[in-house]
Amino acid sequence: MSTVPTHARAVRFDRYGDRDVLYVADIPMPRPEPGEVLVEVRAAGINPGEITIRSGAMHDLFPATFPSGQGSDLAGVVVGLGEGVTDFAIGDEVLGFSWERSSHATHTVVPAEQLIRKPAALDWTVAGALYVVACTAWSAVHAVDPKPGETVAVSAAAGGVGSVVVQLLAQRGVRVLGIASPANEAWLAAQGATLVPYGDRLAADLTAAAPDGIDAFIDLFGPEYVQLAVDLGIPKDRIETIISFAKAAELGTKHEGSAEASNREVLTEMADLVATGRIEIPVAATYPLDRVRDAYAELEQRHTHGKIVLIP
Template identity: 70%
Template structure:
């Protein structure tokens, strides 16, 4: 007999990791144009932590009880009326815009799914959406040209590790700001590592005596200000996190919202499947340990993606 219940992450109020819990849910049925996915892997992201704390209430308000999760990969369990491009049993990857992927099952519009390339593990496929399309949008926003110098903060994180690889593919010279322990990884991917901390501006000026042409911030407002201080034109600064600071200086704020299409996701998935770019998995947790997964994420020093595996709970 097929089960009619699943499990999902919820929170009933804004707060720390302690507000997260996993509860039983009725497995939803897909409506017109929708697909029910049995989720095998779902990445976690800093934005989800910010939504849960209420830090993004003005931009992304929560309605309680609230689910969470955008990234997903899994197996099609049912299709709604009008869906012809997928069948039960297909392996897919994609995204939810309803904060619903941190669950054993979720329903998403078919247009938000693509077929999972067989070369991708569940963990990689299930964590590519947010980081992948955000990196794509951030790089596109600063229009890097061959031979230009581009600075990147948080260059070895989930988004940063993709940003720097996309920039290298554009033949830019990339100055990747990260902790010293990530220097070897950055160098192996064609990036010039720059340790963050005191006198960072001086180190960047020494490494780029003719100036920095563009800057992508993935960490916070201090790096947007740093880029301005280094003489980067505001229209060639993009941040995915420091919205207020960007407004103050005239920088861009392009991220996942500007590139959330199946076409962009498919392009990123193809780059990973063919080995053109790497996606590293830092850790994987069962759904029941969602708070532990966010504890690791919120240290903000993780290289690669952290993933929930709902079917392993």
């Protein structure tokens, strides 16, 4: 630990609000407790869920304690070990996740069980963007249990999670109807997916694109899509949303997220798929830690193809 600085830098917010409440603070260097690892963060993805937590919209489910940190995704280098950690050594390259809202920082501590070794072929930026989109996509796909030859509709199909969902479905031999803007048609077509533009004609266009019916629906955007899926007659046990929990509870559809897949086994499986080129995680933009507000300004446009990543 002698080579580790005495202070780290970390994103903080002291009250609920828009992105203007975010700032970067100097903090005492975190120290790993037994079973924990201190990681020097090389890359950390940002996610829409962090916006809802920071705004206070999720206070009842995920209340913040101020000053609050931020961030789940991370990739970096092990620079400190807590008592009892034998899985890793100083200098190991790792990726994983924090459940303490702490990855948007130069350094963070996480339990060793929430980390895996970073495959050598995996770029730092992609590794730092992996956890939320990969594990959420894995969980969403498994929730609807797609079979080869079936048709599955996906809202926000070109976003961070959607990009991975589309590719996982294609690997299973599923016909994908990707709900997105026309600007994403070429990328979706390259994955074997059919673009269905969102808008007033969406229900009719989905029906026209799948005259034999849609077998399952994965919602990655909002409650209107869960309602649409039910209205289209899709069985409720084959409608999954990662975001519209209240609507799912109201209608009796599924609402699984990354928590169900937050383990080493799934993370290792997904990291291997990306490292070997079978799955691509597009990176839309990178920002230094000091420009965290700008990173969220871009994310809040809700038209990003792929992930936005902070580089501490």
